[in-house]
Amino acid sequence: MMSRRRFVTRMIRASIWTSIFVRILSRNAQAKIVEQTSYKQFTHGEADALAAWCDVIVSGARNAGVAKFVDQNLSGDQASSLLLLRYLNANDMVGFYRKGIIGIDAESHHRFGASFLQLKKSQQNEMIAAAVASKMQVWRDPDPNFFYFISRSDAVDVVYGTEAGFADLGIPYLAHILPPKPW
């Protein structure tokens, strides 16, 4: 069992200012990673579309590597996956995301005649609002509202669910055991 002393040491390490510094560094590093990244499941187009969608939901999700996070965790087995989707629909996780990304662009083309990536910010917001309100016009499968729920969770994970994200919110991390990496 871990001792209380070890915990206190870690709590000090996880102080807010340290974490903010770490976050600035990691953001720069993550931006470089995203530029050079390769994907195991997604095409670059799919990854870009998912990242753009998530970035409208949670600002900073693209740079935090949300597409890589999802791709990486679709590449192993369910037991090693870090995605929230595993709680709710683990039957075909790759298909869920792939069909969702197709749905985003189908709806985008139907509404605005362009891909989601090419839309103005106000149009992207309109698309997300339609997913929240279950008012997509042509996108049916997977349920756009559920896809929004899951992709929003992924974006929240990478932006706010890490030690750096906690620091950004002013929350002491207070780890018993620190994660080996954010995700």
Added chain:
Amino acid sequence: MAKISREKVEVVIAGSGIAGSTMAAELGEAGFNVLVLEAGPERKLSEMISSQIWSRRLRWAGPEVQETGDLVGAANFAMGWGTGGAGLHWYANWYRLHPDDFRVRSQYGRSLDWPISYEELRPWYDHAQVYFGVSGGKNPSAPPGASYPMPAIPISSQSAAIKRGFDAEGLTLTSNTLAVNSVPYDGRAGCILDGWCDAGCPIGALANPLVLQWPRAKRAGVKLRHNAYVTRIETDPSGSRATGVVYIDENGQENFQPADVVIAACHTIWNARLLLLSSNDKYPDGLGNSSGTLGHYFTSHALTTIHGLFKQETEPHTGVTGANTLCLDGYDKKQPAKDAFGSRAWLVAQAAKPNDLLGTALAKPELFGDALNNYLHRASSHYGNMTVLCEEDAIPENRVALDPSKRDRYGLPQARVINSLPQENVARSELAKSEGLRIFKAAGTREAWAGPRAPMHMIGGTIMGSDPTTSVTNSFGQIHEVENVFVAGASLFPTPGAINPTATLAALVFRTADFIRTNRSSLLP
């Protein structure tokens, strides 16, 4: 491929979670030769990483479950995968069912009765709370029993903020009862209230099987085999005795494990499914299903969470994931209004991190962009929550079944859970939601809102009873038709009450272990 036949043991247990590990430790210490088969991998305390993202690896990753009805979802969230099962990520809320929960049919003409009374289970509750280590204070609305071995966890800032609302409604908010050490206990550390229970407690302040049952079981010589998914229980040609279990190992190889006594302790859905899969010529509808009730009377708790932002700081990231405080006032009033039925309990001030299903971000799923960012910055220091659990009637239509049209990774029929909340329980749940919103408004929240109704806990499906024509097992979890097969876990409960099931599950395990000890000579040939 021929099955590998293993060396015979006296007792084989399917499942290494709280029910299975407690049973294993008890029987091992009583001198039985015990083997536990765990479907998932070996777990260590070092895997209890303080992260809602990383903790997902502790959750179910076994065969798929289909869920249909209006009170289903997130079965994979509730179940565990690997040594200790769901016991590695449980919240340690520790409550006794109330006396009326054991006689709902007799008192109200609905749902079911238990074959035992509260008074019969009371000494086992007393025993279990010492074994697990429970913190708590006196609660006049709780059933009678021994004092808890540890004082209560201190009242949190979040509870203090919410308490004003309970006071205004004339309801008593008490300290919670938790299998979490408020002070060092039994060689385990006291809780440091860091709010990571949900991700596992590597310091062992929260009673989990890696620090509590498994050290005891291993000292007693109990063997544990991982990556061993039990697929059926075999009986002799007469059908009168079980001869052992079949399991699939990590190589996909079938093994036969002979045993004198077989115990299914693999969570509610899988207990029912295992018995259904064990059909044979003598038991064509499943082992223990002569009554036709196997799989039926599945229940859950209808959960609604109330959320709010408070003027004062609440430190929502600290405390325990289970709940800091509790309100059982009015629990025994099962008919709070015309056409509404069921008990309810308030679990108040749960520690919340930003992400995952119970996080502050998902408390307001409709927010995105700047609105989400602004909300999260406010919620990180001013958020408060509480959860109401409402009773669900036990009805035969709600059930665990096999779906022969869909196969799992082992080629076996998938488990299908069908659960819809009866209308009078819906009405009860709606009353509770209104009550919760009133409480939060009276507490002075800047904003209060309720989440959607959702299920919590999985109960029933292998119910106990006195009458073999209407139940699967007797009160010891021994299936009526085959005396050397037992079931352990919440799948035995005929009714769920409106409180978390683990204290009752544990009390029943101790009672069954005592029965097996006492009847050793007749159970072992």
